[in-house]
Amino acid sequence: MAINGWRVMWVLAVFDVPVQTKEERRAYTNFRKMLLKDNFIQHQYSVYLKHFPTMATAQAEIDRLKPSVPDEGHVAFFMLTDKQYGMTREFFGKNATKRAPDEPDQIELF
Helix, strand or coil, X not given: CCCCCCCCEEEEEEEECCCCCHHHHHHHHHHHHHHHHCCCEEEECCEEXXXXXXHHHHHHHHXXXXXXXXXXXXXEEEEEXXXXXXXXXXXXXXXXXXXXXXXXXXXXXX
């Protein structure tokens, strides 16, 4: 089966979790560590991304993470096709704390 950009999925996890008390900070840290352990990459503060081969695997991951949402937190999981994610446009200001990654070097196999 050929890779189809409309079937390959990205999950965008966006969350707002209070960190006023020690318990809230612990819940935030545990949730964030769980995302990182599951190979999500940090895109921005409280915005994490992960690539999935199908919608079913993306949905299974979301279902698995749902019980881990901190009690006082608000988490949204957005599912985007690879084609939709490919239309993303990022802009960085002069004083941005994070810069766009350098263009990858082309790999020559043969």
